[in-house]
Amino acid sequence: MISIDILLLWLDLFGVFFFAVSGSLLAARKQFDIVGSVLLASIAALGGGVIRDIIINAGPPIAFTNPAYLVPPLLAAMLVYFLFSSVQRFTSLLTLFDAGGLALFCITGTLKALTAGVNPVAAILLGVTTAVGGGLLRDITANEVPTLFNARDLYALPAFVGAGLTTLLWHLGLFTGLSACVVAAVVFAFRVTAWRRSWRVPLAVRGWHRPGRGTGAISGARD
Numbered sequence: 001m002i003s004i005d006i007l008l009l010w011l012d013l014f015g016v017f018f019f020a021v022s023g024s025l026l027a028a029r030k031q032f033d034i035v036g037s038v039l040l041a042s043i044a045a046l047g048g049g050v051i052r053d054i055i056i057n058a059g060p061p062i063a064f065t066n067p068a069y070l071v072p073p074l075l076a077a078m079l080v081y082f083l084f085s086s087v088q089r090f091t092s093l094l095t096l097f098d099a100g101g102l103a104l105f106c107i108t109g110t111l112k113a114l115t116a117g118v119n120p121v122a123a124i125l126l127g128v129t130t131a132v133g134g135g136l137l138r139d140i141t142a143n144e145v146p147t148l149f150n151a152r153d154l155y156a157l158p159a160f161v162g163a164g165l166t167t168l169l170w171h172l173g174l175f176t177g178l179s180a181c182v183v184a185a186v187v188f189a190f191r192v193t194a195w196r197r198s199w200r201v202p203l204a205v206r207g208w209h210r211p212g213r214g215t216g217a218i219s220g221a222r223d
Helices: 004-029 034-055 067-086 090-115 120-141 156-172 177-196
Strands: none
Touching (some): 004 067, 034 067, 120 156, 156 177
């Protein structure tokens, strides 16, 4: 049977790769050079895990102590360098890889918090922070409106679902490699379906409406 530590490592590395590809794809769209592509891939891939490890006081972040974590960003930058010219649907690819990273990181962030003895509510919040942290840093570095704050997209909500399911399965003693894959699939499907079907959550103030609906700008109701 696979130990929790080995499962956590593999889920983490796959999540790092998915987020790294999303970072390199964004760098390609922004016409960064290859160095910028590697750096943006690294920020997207490792940022969430670094935040996680610092918050739970796990010592030096694993991204800086395990050389295996440096391989996915380099691999992602090379893949995008050689394949990007043949990519036709950039936005779709970026969203899909970002969704894959989100689905895995909400699990690994929550799982690492739980194994460190963090209470369930804090573990869920840390799982979400791990999942959205890399994407947030990626978008800010590339001078993009962060997906996390995009009123036209769902981003944190799928991560909350994944972190909540992970915490529930852990406390029921049902968390295994198979159940982790099921949770990741649910989060991935939720994120992609929300993006394709343009699902929304209410804006910060009742009475506001989104661009393109009515006046074409977010506005408040007047007295």
